[in-house]
Amino acid sequence: MSSPQKSTKKKNSKTSFKPKALLFIIAGLMLLATMILSASLWKDYPVEGKKQMLAINHGDTYSQFIDRLAKNKQVSFPIILKIYQRFMIHDSMKAGVYEVKEGMSVRQVLDMISNSENAQLNRILVIEGATFKQLKNALKNDELVTKELVHLSDAEILKELNIPFSHPEGLFAPNTYFFAKGETDRKILTDLYQHQMKALDKAWENRASDLPYKNKYEALIMASIIEKETNVDHELDKVSGVFVRRLKIGMRLQTDPTVIYGMGDQYTGNITRKDLKTPTPYNTYTNYGLPPTPIALPSDKAIEAAMHPDHSDYIYFVATGNGGHKFSTNLDDHNRAVQEYLAVIRSKK
Incomplete structure (x- = not known):
């Protein structure tokens, strides 16, 4: 009669072990997941000093942005960041210049740059060798620029800006410029024109002798x-x-x-x-x-x-x-x- 009792106790001991092992495995997985999230989403975004500006250009993507952070060893487990963006943000990056403060997590930054309302400044990239038509289209398509002139003809734009030339090509300086969010295309074009004329005037004053130009416009x-x-x-x-x-x-x-x-x-x-x-x-x-x-x-x-x-x-x-x-x-x-x-x-x- 005693033999079956011993057998039952042994069997109960085995069955009670399984839930404990399962709980241990689950706890381990949760700890691992927490460590991964801490190294990716919850990790502090790298900031030099108390705060810094983060510029996002038109056409930039989350995938490129995350890959760049990973390449510079500023984040770990980039796939986690991409999964988070795919399922939780449901939007694209918005061009602009954002203020990233010390202590902000990578997740907070990813969320922030999906909304142009969070942008502090707007970055306008005017590429060397671009045409005025391309510049005009860039301003027209920039959601952070207030449009006053870009719907006008080239001749009308020059008249509005009091520019004493009959053709706009070449009159605006290519460079990267930062403007307040909502800045007008009038102000942007005025600044680019003044920058170009200043550079042209300075170079003309210091030009080499015996050049075959009738004036600085030919130069x-x-x-x-x-x-x-x-x-x-x-x-x-x-x-x-x-x-x-x-x-x-x-x-x-x-x-x-x-x-x-x-x-x-x-x-x-x-x-x-x-x-x-x-x-x-x-x-x-x-x-x-x-x-x-x-x-x-x-x-x-x-x-x-x-x-x-x-x-x-x-x-x-x-x-x-x-x-x-x-x-x-x-x-x-x-x-x-x-x-x-x-x-x-x-x-x-």
Whole structure:
């Protein structure tokens, strides 16, 4: 009779162990989850000092933002942050400049940048070599800018701003600017114009001697061409030198960006021989001298290059296909450089 009793006690001991083990596992998982959340969502956002400004550009995404934090080792478990954003925020990042205070968690920052009402400032990025049309569209599409002028024609905008030019291209400085949320497009354009004119006036006063420009506006036109021809800083004065020498000897500038600008909306990404032969006021293959207006918004560096061309004998240049350009003093060398460029392009295809 005693044997079954012992067996029952042993069996009860086994069954009572299972809930305890399960509770232990659950507790361990909860602890692990808490540690992961503490290292990701609940972790303090990295701030230098008591507070700092966080700039979010148009087109930025949460995924890119989180990946950047993870790459800089400022957060752990980025997948947790992405899951949180996907299921809890249900919105995109909003462009603007936000104030992040010391002690704010990563979760709080993620929540904050989903609402433009939280922005303290607006960041306007005007890219070097962009056109006035692109600048105008950027202001038009920026939800933090108060629109007063961008719905007007170019001529009407210039009149409203009391700008004494007939064409807006090149008159506004490319740069990154911070404005108060809700700032008017009138104030922004005025500031960009004044900045560009200040840079142009300063460069014109300190220009090199014997330049082939009738006035500083022609120098601005040249600066815009230089800006479009190269994005390599150490080439700016070389490109300037080529075009200045061509002007001096009566040679056509023959620069593709002017042709493209003259094509307007007809340009779809490719330029053909027919395009080079089709006359427009901006086609420097068919016209001598400078085009009638700038073709883009030139940077301070491009303006300086237009005022200080190099002193070499180069009158030709062509892209290398690997970044930068090859400069030549005669047509034979230039033609060889063109063939080298075409060979590089063919090899990449």
